Amino acid sequence: RxxxxxxxxxxxxxxxxxxxxxxxxxxxASQSFFWYRQDCRKxxxxxxxxxxxxxxxxxxxxxxxxxxxxxxxxIRDSKLSDSATYLCVVNRVxxxxxxxxxxxxxxxxxxx
Amino acid sequence: DxxxxxxxxxxxxxxxxxxxxxxxxxxxHDAMYWYRQDPGQGLRxxxxxxxxxxxxxxxxxxxYSVSREKKESFPLTVTSAQKNPTAFYLCAxxxxxxxxxxxxxxGTRLTVV
Numbered sequence: 001r002x003x004x005x006x007x008x009x010x011x012x013x014x015x016x017x018x019x020x021x022x023x024x025x026x027x028x029a030s031q032s033f034f035w036y037r038q039d040c041r042k043x044x045x046x047x048x049x050x051x052x053x054x055x056x057x058x059x060x061x062x063x064x065x066x067x068x069x070x071x072x073x074x075i076r077d078s079k080l081s082d083s084a085t086y087l088c089v090v091n092r093v094x095x096x097x098x099x100x101x102x103x104x105x106x107x108x109x110x111x112x
Numbered sequence: 113d114x115x116x117x118x119x120x121x122x123x124x125x126x127x128x129x130x131x132x133x134x135x136x137x138x139x140x141h142d143a144m145y146w147y148r149q150d151p152g153q154g155l156r157x158x159x160x161x162x163x164x165x166x167x168x169x170x171x172x173x174x175x176y177s178v179s180r181e182k183k184e185s186f187p188l189t190v191t192s193a194q195k196n197p198t199a200f201y202l203c204a205x206x207x208x209x210x211x212x213x214x215x216x217x218x219g220t221r222l223t224v225v
Contacts, residue, residue, distance in 0.1 A: 042218070
């Protein structure tokens with residue numbers, strides 16, 4: 001089983017739609033969770049951290065479900081500029097060195 | 113502005129050559145990382161370093177080497193032993209042991225010709 005698993009998509013949605021991505025992780029002891037955004041042929045950029053109580057940043061909401069070991073990202077009122085690949089990221093628990101494990105990514109295409 | 117700089121942006125390697133990818137950061141971060149990304153795949157960890165003069169192998173270290181002589185610099189050498197080096201290479205840094213996210217450089221695209 002992969003340490004971090006995501007549905008690669010693509011998710012094709014119209015502008016204004018609400019879309020949600022899920023990600024599952026294998027190690028129940030993981031402590032740090034992030035969503036990164038990667039545009040085509042560019043480096044990943046931190047979108048938001050994911051906190052136990054859930055957190056929101058504008059149109060983006062991240063949730064963590066420790067019992068089921070999954071993380072979600074909800075995007076409301078999708079914009080064309082939201083088209084990108086979204087990477088689910090979890091810390092590797094085998095050490096406290098801050099190493100992160102990246103999921104394969106979920107591709108979002110927002111259409112006019 | 114603080115950041116992390118990778119060079120060159122594009123690199124072409126002939127069969128049997130060693131090439132070195134540069135990574136420099138002025139964020140005063142202790143930890144630095146090298147990842148490889150292949151089309152349609154996630155990032156895979158090659159090497160990482162928590163402090164100067166110390167580094168550890170990641171998941172796919174074979175055919176690669178690194179050094180960490182300065183806090184700011186973490187160059188990656190792709191040796192001739194790496195049989196499939198064509199990929200997008202990403203360098204990242206973080207404050208270190210605390211569980212922060214990474215800051216990435218803009219990457220180097222390496223192609224074997």
